Structure formats: structure tokens, C-alpha cells
Amino acid sequence: MTGYLNILLRLAIWFLLTADLSWPNILIGVSVALLLPRGTTNPGRLKDWLRTLWEVVVAIPQAYIEAFEIMFSPHNHEVVTVERAKPRRSPSLIFLDIFLITFTPKTIVQHYREQGWYEVHRITRRPSP
Numbered sequence: 001m002t003g004y005l006n007i008l009l010r011l012a013i014w015f016l017l018t019a020d021l022s023w024p025n026i027l028i029g030v031s032v033a034l035l036l037p038r039g040t041t042n043p044g045r046l047k048d049w050l051r052t053l054w055e056v057v058v059a060i061p062q063a064y065i066e067a068f069e070i071m072f073s074p075h076n077h078e079v080v081t082v083e084r085a086k087p088r089r090s091p092s093l094i095f096l097d098i099f100l101i102t103f104t105p106k107t108i109v110q111h112y113r114e115q116g117w118y119e120v121h122r123i124t125r126r127p128s129p
Contacts, residue, residue: 005049006092007033048089052096059100066105075106075123085116 010033018025069075085097098109101120111119 005046005053009092009096010036045088048086048093052093052100055100056096056103059103063104070105070123073125075125077124077126079122079124080110081120081122083118083120085112085118087116089116 011029014029014032015021015025018029083101085094089097094112098112098118101118102108106124107120107122109118110121113119
């Protein structure tokens with residue numbers, strides 16, 4: 001099942017990059033998704049995939065809210081934090097985690113440490129106490 005989710009992730013990335021839903025592009029995207037090599041690492045549990053996909057759905061309205069906050073009130077301060085990644089993450093799920101953090105306008109992942117940590121840059125309205 002996670003193999004199908006991995007192919008869907010590749011297709012989603014293809015369509016986001018090309019912004020073209022024509023039949024030839026769909027066929028090319030499916031071909032690319034199927035021909036790309038698969039990793040030999042743990043593919044991830046289905047429960048983790050479903051939870052992460054739900055987080056993607058929830059992140060969309062959050063991104064709009066944060067964009068309006070930035071437009072209507074200045075965010076002049078920056079802070080870099082280190083956040084722990086969830087345990088037992090496959091490379092695809094790590095990619096989705098980084099995508100989720102970076103998707104919202106106030107945050108971006110600067111670096112992923114192999115020990116399971118993300119360095120996250122945030123903008124805030126005022127400095128943290």
C-alpha cells in the first residue's frame with residue numbers, strides 16, 4: 001500500500017512542477033513515477049502516511065491564515081529552532097515533513113540533520129521571551 005502512496009507522491013510532485021494536466025503529461029508523469037528507482041529503506045507504515053497526508057490537508061488553511069497575518073501585522077523578528085523529527089521516518093515521509101514545515105509562510109527548514117532533527121527558521125511578531 002505504501003508503494004502506491006509513494007507513486008502518488010511522485011505524481012503529485014510531477015504535476016506541481018509541470019502545472020500541466022494534459023494527457024501526454026499525465027502519461028509522462030506516470031512513466032517517470034514508475035521508472036524512478038525505489039529506495040531500499042523502510043517504506044514507512046500506512047498509519048504514518050495517512051497521518052502525514054491529513055497534516056497536509058490541515059496545513060492548507062493554516063498557510064492562508066499565516067499569509068494574512070503577515071500582510072496585516074509585521075513580523076520583524078527571526079528565530080531558528082531545532083525540532084525533533086518523528087521516529088522511524090522513511091525518506092519520503094521526511095520529505096513530506098519538510099514540505100509541511102516549509103509550506104506555511106512563517107517557517108522554512110534550513111537543514112535536516114541525519115540524527116533526526118530539523119533546523120527551522122521562523123518569523124515572529126516579537127522576540128521570544
